[in-house]
Amino acid sequence: MTNLEKYRNAFVEGLGVSEDQVDGLTFQAVPEWDSVGHMGLIAALEEAFDIIFDTDDIVDFSSFDKGKDILKKYDVVIE
Amino acid sequence: MRILSSTTGFLGSHIYYVIEGLNTVIIDPGDAEIAEQIILEESLVVDQIILTHEHCDHSYGCIKIREKYNSKVVSSSACSANLKDERRNQSRYFEAFATVQERMICENPKGIKPFSTEADITFNEDIKIEWKGHVFYIRETPGHSEGSVCILLDNKYLFSGDTMMWGEPVNTRFTGGSRKMFEKISLPWLKTLDPDIHVYPGHLEEFELGERLKYPILQ
Numbered sequence: 001m002t003n004l005e006k007y008r009n010a011f012v013e014g015l016g017v018s019e020d021q022v023d024g025l026t027f028q029a030v031p032e033w034d035s036v037g038h039m040g041l042i043a044a045l046e047e048a049f050d051i052i053f054d055t056d057d058i059v060d061f062s063s064f065d066k067g068k069d070i071l072k073k074y075d076v077v078i079e
Numbered sequence: 080m081r082i083l084s085s086t087t088g089f090l091g092s093h094i095y096y097v098i099e100g101l102n103t104v105i106i107d108p109g110d111a112e113i114a115e116q117i118i119l120e121e122s123l124v125v126d127q128i129i130l131t132h133e134h135c136d137h138s139y140g141c142i143k144i145r146e147k148y149n150s151k152v153v154s155s156s157a158c159s160a161n162l163k164d165e166r167r168n169q170s171r172y173f174e175a176f177a178t179v180q181e182r183m184i185c186e187n188p189k190g191i192k193p194f195s196t197e198a199d200i201t202f203n204e205d206i207k208i209e210w211k212g213h214v215f216y217i218r219e220t221p222g223h224s225e226g227s228v229c230i231l232l233d234n235k236y237l238f239s240g241d242t243m244m245w246g247e248p249v250n251t252r253f254t255g256g257s258r259k260m261f262e263k264i265s266l267p268w269l270k271t272l273d274p275d276i277h278v279y280p281g282h283l284e285e286f287e288l289g290e291r292l293k294y295p296i297l298q
Contacts, residue, residue, distance in 0.1 A: 016252070035179045036252050039172045043254050046166070058175035 006048045007071075007078045011064065014044030026063040049076045080213065082236065083121070084279065085113050088186030089136035089173075095238055095279050099211040102126050105150075106230060106238050107281060110187060111140030118148065126210065129217065130154040130198065131240025132227040133161040134253070135170040135191045137281060142196050153208070154198035155219050158226025165193040167225075167255055218268065222251050222261025229265075234273065237288060240281040243269065245291060247283065248298040258297060266296060 001009070011022045015032045027033050033041070042058050045051070045067075051074045053061075061067050068078040083096040087110035094114050095106040103123040107130060108114040118125060125148035128141050133154070141152050154162070161167035169176070170193045177185040185191075205218040216231040223241040230238040242249060242265060251258040274289025 035176060036250065038179055039169070039176055040252065040254050042172065042175075043166050052171075055175045055178075058172065059178045 003049075003076060003078050007045075007068070010044040010048045011041060014041035016040075022064060024064055027061075045071075049074065051076065080211075082279065083117060085117055087113055087136065087140075089139070089191060090185070091282050092136040093279065093281060094140075096121075096123070097213070097232065098123065099213065102211060104129060104210060104215070105144065106279075107131055107137040107240065108140035108144045109135075109137045111143035111147075114140050114144055115147075118144075124148070125150040127208070128152045129215065129230055129238075130158055130162075130226075130228075131230065131238060131242070131281060132224045133158045133168045134224060134241070135168050135173055135194070137240065138162060138168060138196075139170065139191050139194065142194065145199075151199040152196075153200045153202075153206075153217070155217075155226050155228050156201040156203050157219070157221070158224075158228070159198040159201045161224070161226050161255060163195050163197050165195060168194070169253070170194050220261075220265035220268065221257060222265045223249050223256055224253060225255040225257075227265075229269070231272070231276075235276060237272070237276050237278045239278050242281075243278060243291060243296060244280040244283045245278075245286040249296055251297070261297065269296075 008022050012019055015037045017032050057070050061070055081098045085094050089109050092109045094108050096117055097104045101124055103125055104127045128150055130138050145152050165171035170191050173191040208215040213233050217228050220227050220229045220242045227240055227242050229242055251261055276288040278286050278288050
């Protein structure tokens with residue numbers, strides 16, 4: 001599985017959204033991505049990429065696109 | 080017998096103290112400092128701590144209380160397993176969760192630091208504990224979390240944790256939660272109980288079981 005596939009899958013599994021909702025998704029744009037969903041997403045990403053987010057990065061992770069930039073800090077390139 | 084309660088600064092979670100004489104069983108000591116206020120005010124001996132589930136706003140304080148008052152922690156096996164994991168007990172994310180939430184959920188400036196622990200006494204499905212002439216019947220009620228239980232005391236009082244609250248549906252969306260398990264296992268059992276049972280929930284106000292069951296529990 002590519003990093004991009006793992007990344008998209010984390011959104012699907014962590015938030016409980018469908019694959020076609022993922023691109024460009026932002027926090028609170030859908031009911032599933034509320035604060036509870038956000039923690040599920042973070043847990044799914046940590047598991048997928050075997051990383052531990054800093055608290056500040058968890059708070060700043062506000063969109064599908066922003067998340068890709070944040071993951072670069074953890075040496076995870078999404079492509 | 081008396082039942083006292085106090086409310087923590089962690090999402091307003093409740094701590095309950097079942098007291099007989101000078102002995103107590105404490106349910107969900109989420110904040111050790113708050114629990115200790117009652118312990119000292121009432122000069123209590125802490126015989127046991129029972130956890131309704133693994134989430135940190137309910138379990139965080141059990142480590143200090145257990146150690147300081149030489150008591151034992153009772154939980155389901157699933158709860159104990161999840162207490163060991165900072166993600167599954169939610170402590171790793173509490174600080175971020177408190178920031179991301181739009182409303183104030185953490186009124187304790189010390190917050191919750193990531194932790195890992197486990198229970199001393201665990202069980203699967205259910206367990207009966209006799210204490211000072213009373214009976215705690217503790218039964219697994221998965222749904223809100225994998226390790227959730229409800230605690231039925233003397234068939235009169237139910238400590239429901241986050242499995243059932245007044246005015247709010249049960250939240251099965253946290254990691255380890257399951258709407259399916261709640262529908263299949265927990266809700267059917269709750270419906271067999273006496274409707275006059277008084278419920279002490281993990282958050283918000285107390286209520287009678289029958290009154291709550293008149294309204295949908297699930298969203």
